[in-house]
Amino acid sequence: MRTIDRYIIREILVPFLLGLAVFTGILLIARILKLVELVVNRGVPLLEVLKLFSYIMPAFLEVTVPMALLLGVLIAFGRLSSDSEIVALHTSGVSLYQLMRPVVVFALVIYFLTLGLSMYARPWGNRLLRDELYEIAKVRASAGIRQQVFNDDFKGLVIYVEEIEPPGTTLKGILISDTRDPSQRNTIFARLGIVVNNEATQTLTLRLVDGSIHTFDATGRTYSKTDFSLYDLNLDLDTALARVHQRQLEPNEMTIGELRQAIAEKTAAGKPSLAEQVELQRKFSIPFACLVFAMVAVPLGVQPTRAVRSRGFSTSLVLILGYYLMLSLGESLGERGTLPPVVALWIPNVVLAVLGVTLLLRAARETSLSGLAAIDRWLVTLRARWAARPHARAES
Numbered sequence: 001m002r003t004i005d006r007y008i009i010r011e012i013l014v015p016f017l018l019g020l021a022v023f024t025g026i027l028l029i030a031r032i033l034k035l036v037e038l039v040v041n042r043g044v045p046l047l048e049v050l051k052l053f054s055y056i057m058p059a060f061l062e063v064t065v066p067m068a069l070l071l072g073v074l075i076a077f078g079r080l081s082s083d084s085e086i087v088a089l090h091t092s093g094v095s096l097y098q099l100m101r102p103v104v105v106f107a108l109v110i111y112f113l114t115l116g117l118s119m120y121a122r123p124w125g126n127r128l129l130r131d132e133l134y135e136i137a138k139v140r141a142s143a144g145i146r147q148q149v150f151n152d153d154f155k156g157l158v159i160y161v162e163e164i165e166p167p168g169t170t171l172k173g174i175l176i177s178d179t180r181d182p183s184q185r186n187t188i189f190a191r192l193g194i195v196v197n198n199e200a201t202q203t204l205t206l207r208l209v210d211g212s213i214h215t216f217d218a219t220g221r222t223y224s225k226t227d228f229s230l231y232d233l234n235l236d237l238d239t240a241l242a243r244v245h246q247r248q249l250e251p252n253e254m255t256i257g258e259l260r261q262a263i264a265e266k267t268a269a270g271k272p273s274l275a276e277q278v279e280l281q282r283k284f285s286i287p288f289a290c291l292v293f294a295m296v297a298v299p300l301g302v303q304p305t306r307a308v309r310s311r312g313f314s315t316s317l318v319l320i321l322g323y324y325l326m327l328s329l330g331e332s333l334g335e336r337g338t339l340p341p342v343v344a345l346w347i348p349n350v351v352l353a354v355l356g357v358t359l360l361l362r363a364a365r366e367t368s369l370s371g372l373a374a375i376d377r378w379l380v381t382l383r384a385r386w387a388a389r390p391h392a393r394a395e396s
Helices: 002-044 046-082 085-091 097-140 256-269 274-301 308-336 347-364 369-395
Strands: 157-165 170-178 186-199 203-217 224-238
Touching: 002 046, 002 097, 046 085, 046 274, 046 308, 085 097, 097 274, 097 347, 170 203, 170 308, 186 224, 256 274, 274 308, 274 347, 308 347
Parallel strands: none
Antiparallel strands: 157 170, 170 186, 186 203, 203 224
């Protein structure tokens, strides 16, 4: 590898790693808050929460790695252009196509990494995440009950709890609507509740203290009230966890071979397999975005600008938003059968590939991209006005 190739790869690597950390952190914020709540309010051991975190990561990395590659190439070539290194290289006889060689090598490495995440790591993580959540719920079933929320995870029951004391087995201020018996409707009030889990029978007992049961018959004409000092309400743990623990794998938990087998079985049985076909195409479409992002980023990055990093972030965010909006639309159209999945999931890549080739040809001919220059000037003006706002307020 030539010195210039190693130099360009180093320039790409630093903003790539920075972008990977930023994008992944942004997507993980909501999940991190939920995982922290499991530790603080539900008493789930930190080790189990870290395991959940590791299972979630592949699904996010599959999305954020192409994002980071786009940002890395934009910032790297933007810096080379702003420091006039691109001009110096052109003067030395190095064309834009030659500068593309290390970018292609780097993009191919990231492509195969993302392909591995999509084919193996994400299905593995999704499958283990579902199993681990089930195991946590079996041991600490009250982790599924949240305070000041109407919890309807148990069939025929709606449970409202005013306060949950850590680690989550003591409940205060309880209201329960029980419609499991079609012949009557019970409304239960209790001052205190204690969660008792019987893992052997997969049942959950909510032991209520100091309360009353208000019973109406099916017609609503008959009413009775029963006061109690201690009342055990048995809950079916399997029913509550049915959404979490499903024996049948979801498409996003399947590998390539499992998806193809599921598609073949459903086709032979005359059943629709659009969800599996969409997931199969997704496994190849998203990794391929690494290559089209690199193709688009090089000609955009070489456009002269004064604010390299901010322009790189803003441009990458616009492209990323456009790409994933098209991808979401394609997934929706594919799952509904409006378009064949192989067409729907590849529309974003085709659009960006055409854009990348057009921009690359124009940049190689050293054609001025007036439209992009206007957008860049608009972004610089907007940043300048935003920066001037605090000074204007201070003067007033």
